[in-house]
Amino acid sequence: MPWIVAPLVGAIIGYVTNTIAIAMLFRPHLPKKFGFFQLQGLIPKRQKDLARKIGEVVGNHLLDHKDLMAAFESMDLEDALGDLLSKGLGEKIAELQTMPLIGAFLTPDRIQGLKDGIVRSILKRRERLFQALEGQLEKNLDVSGIVETKVAAFPSRELEALILGVARRELRAIEIWGALLGALIGLLQAGLLQVLR
Numbered sequence: 001m002p003w004i005v006a007p008l009v010g011a012i013i014g015y016v017t018n019t020i021a022i023a024m025l026f027r028p029h030l031p032k033k034f035g036f037f038q039l040q041g042l043i044p045k046r047q048k049d050l051a052r053k054i055g056e057v058v059g060n061h062l063l064d065h066k067d068l069m070a071a072f073e074s075m076d077l078e079d080a081l082g083d084l085l086s087k088g089l090g091e092k093i094a095e096l097q098t099m100p101l102i103g104a105f106l107t108p109d110r111i112q113g114l115k116d117g118i119v120r121s122i123l124k125r126r127e128r129l130f131q132a133l134e135g136q137l138e139k140n141l142d143v144s145g146i147v148e149t150k151v152a153a154f155p156s157r158e159l160e161a162l163i164l165g166v167a168r169r170e171l172r173a174i175e176i177w178g179a180l181l182g183a184l185i186g187l188l189q190a191g192l193l194q195v196l197r
Contacts, residue, residue: 008183029157
């Protein structure tokens, strides 16, 4: 009988304790008082520290202003600038077209020609534009701070769902290993009891 009961009890204890330990990574989300003790899940409790570390890793090792500049440099600036000018100047051109003398000269072909000329002029100075943009990004873009702020503000329930969505299989394996190790310890105990009799 001990050869069945001890491994079974050990498996149940191992499984339950690992399941509780995994749950305590996330829960309770908010601090709960139990007499003199306060209990809160590890990840919600340390979310600000976690956010700071993630921010440091992303900002110092994964993404910086040079990466953003590489993305900007690969963009089709001609189309982007053309769209920007059309939207940005559209109201002003419409207003100028209502004026008697100026409106007669602002034909669709002339407007398109002006827009194309501005775009060509900017593209001729593309290197200077990118240097100025890179300087502003280097001076003003704090990737670490942005990531830290976003992760710290992320709701802990959504953070739990995100982590479980990625690591559910591995966490389930931890629960099963707890049961297997518990059963193995139960077998060893049963064996030890037989030897000591």
